[in-house]
Amino acid sequence: xxxxxxxxxxxxxxxxxxxxxxxxxxxxxxxxxxxxxxxxxxxxxxxxxxxxxxxxxxxxxxxxxxxxxxxxxxxxxxxxxxxxxxxxxxxxxxxxxxxxxxxxxxxxxxxxx
Amino acid sequence: xxxxxxxxxxxxxxxxxxxxxxxxxxxxxxxxxxxxxxxxxxxxxxxxxxxxxxxxxxxxxxxxxxxxxxxxxxxxxxxxxxxxxxxxxxxxxxxxxxxxxxxxxxxxxxxxx
Numbered sequence: 524x525x526x527x528x529x530x531x532x533x534x535x536x537x538x539x540x541x542x543x544x545x546x547x548x549x550x551x552x553x554x555x556x557x558x559x560x561x562x563x564x565x566x567x568x569x570x571x572x573x574x575x576x577x578x579x580x581x582x583x584x585x586x587x588x589x590x591x592x593x594x595x596x597x598x599x600x601x602x603x604x605x606x607x608x609x610x611x612x613x614x615x616x617x618x619x620x621x622x623x624x625x626x627x628x629x630x631x632x633x634x635x636x
Numbered sequence: 637x638x639x640x641x642x643x644x645x646x647x648x649x650x651x652x653x654x655x656x657x658x659x660x661x662x663x664x665x666x667x668x669x670x671x672x673x674x675x676x677x678x679x680x681x682x683x684x685x686x687x688x689x690x691x692x693x694x695x696x697x698x699x700x701x702x703x704x705x706x707x708x709x710x711x712x713x714x715x716x717x718x719x720x721x722x723x724x725x726x727x728x729x730x731x732x733x734x735x736x737x738x739x740x741x742x743x744x745x746x747x748x749x
């Protein structure tokens with residue numbers, strides 16, 4: 524079956540623009556995660572959904588970051604008024620249940636100029 | 637606090653030799669342990685996991701890991717390294733009934749022909 528997909532794969536935004544990053548998890552996976560990853564480092568947790576409920580958003584760096592998963596499947600991570608420090612790879616992952624292996628998408632590389 | 641340590645930033649191995657990538661952890665309780673691999677410009681791929689049972693866990697691409705409770709370790713191993721195994725490897729854990737993965741810093745594995 525299909526894995527986790529993310530779009531776009533690459534995004535260049537000018538400082539101050541809003542961006543939206545999409546994640547299509549594996550069908551039937553209850554849990555969905557967003558991470559931010561800097562080059563050569565481990566993923567940093569951003570937020571967690573169980574179905575459509577956002578149970579943890581403690582990792583979101585600022586109130587410019589917003590995530591949703593309205594129907595419990597596709598999720599969108601939105602960043603408003605992008606700043607240069609937002610440049611990173613944004614990873615989405617899904618798992619069947621919460622304490623289970625997570626399957627990652629290829630990531631979206633965001634560059635803010 | 638829960639933590640995962642990967643004491644080696646980089647491991648160099650000659651092709652055909654056995655490889656070991658080290659991981660130790662610190663938790664209160666019984667963790668679920670995972671290994672992930674990240675190839676250049678790719679997302680993270682799940683390799684294997686330990687939940688309970690046999691201490692030796694076999695995973696993808698010929699990798700295995702040994703859980704050692706007394707030493708709180710979960711080292712990744714492969715009997716004969718391939719050049720294509722060169723990548724960044726991450727160890728991670730999650731506690732039962734939780735969802736947030738605790739990540740190690742990653743180990744860069746370089747296999748030389």
